[in-house]
Amino acid sequence: MAMILASQSPRRRELLGQMGFSFTVRPARGEELPHPELTPAQLVEELARQKALEVSAGADADDVVVAADTVVAVDGTVLGKPRDRAHAAEMLSALSGREHTVYTGVAVKRGEKLLVEHEATLVRFRPLTQREIHLYIQTGEPMDKAGGYGIQGYGALLVEGIRGDYFNVVGLPICRLGRMLAQVGEDALARCAETCVEKER
Numbered sequence: 001m002a003m004i005l006a007s008q009s010p011r012r013r014e015l016l017g018q019m020g021f022s023f024t025v026r027p028a029r030g031e032e033l034p035h036p037e038l039t040p041a042q043l044v045e046e047l048a049r050q051k052a053l054e055v056s057a058g059a060d061a062d063d064v065v066v067a068a069d070t071v072v073a074v075d076g077t078v079l080g081k082p083r084d085r086a087h088a089a090e091m092l093s094a095l096s097g098r099e100h101t102v103y104t105g106v107a108v109k110r111g112e113k114l115l116v117e118h119e120a121t122l123v124r125f126r127p128l129t130q131r132e133i134h135l136y137i138q139t140g141e142p143m144d145k146a147g148g149y150g151i152q153g154y155g156a157l158l159v160e161g162i163r164g165d166y167f168n169v170v171g172l173p174i175c176r177l178g179r180m181l182a183q184v185g186e187d188a189l190a191r192c193a194e195t196c197v198e199k200e201r
């Protein structure tokens, strides 16, 4: 068995590593076309499913493929990654002083079995001035991230609080993924315990 992470995201790489699995990375090329007819939850599930199916086409039957997709939703608008700095400023203004929801869809595929779920986390931003938005964009952090911020970086300075899974905001809901992997026969805790016992010897 090999585990394959169908993602180019360095955050997802780190989070899957944190679960104790060894894995290879094979990003999906997948086109992320707009789907205005889907809710944010349906959208992230659909995109995660597409990435998992694309990458599993070249995998062995026993391989476990993990894929994910993250968007931010505020006022019925879905925010992906900003196109440029002006777009990032628009997104951050929309998030300033209020609560939004971060959705991550997760797909796990092994052989014929395909599981697709999503996790939602509420995130509250403190009110931001235009100057603060400008300074934050200058850090370069917003550009490759849904909603134009990274809670795990300088973006922490903008976040008053969250309700739900923190890791979901970073891009991979570890607890939910752990349960999904157990359903396809990969028990993260058992594996971690085994590794730790080995280290103690």
Ligand SMILES: Cc1cn([C@H]2C[C@H](O)[C@@H](COP(=O)(O)OP(=O)(O)OP(=O)(O)O)O2)c(=O)[nH]c1=O
Pocket (backbone or CB within 6 Å): 006, 007, 008, 009, 010, 011, 012, 027, 028, 068, 069, 070, 071, 072, 081, 102, 144, 145, 146, 147, 149, 150, 151, 152, 155, 169, 170, 171
């Ligand atoms: C809201 C938020 C998003 N993000 C990131 C997670 C995702 O990497 C990115 C959303 O883009 P995605 O399209 O979900 O993922 P990706 O293009 O980076 O990688 P791939 O499609 O190959 O899996 O935003 C953070 O790192 N921190 C945050 O606080």
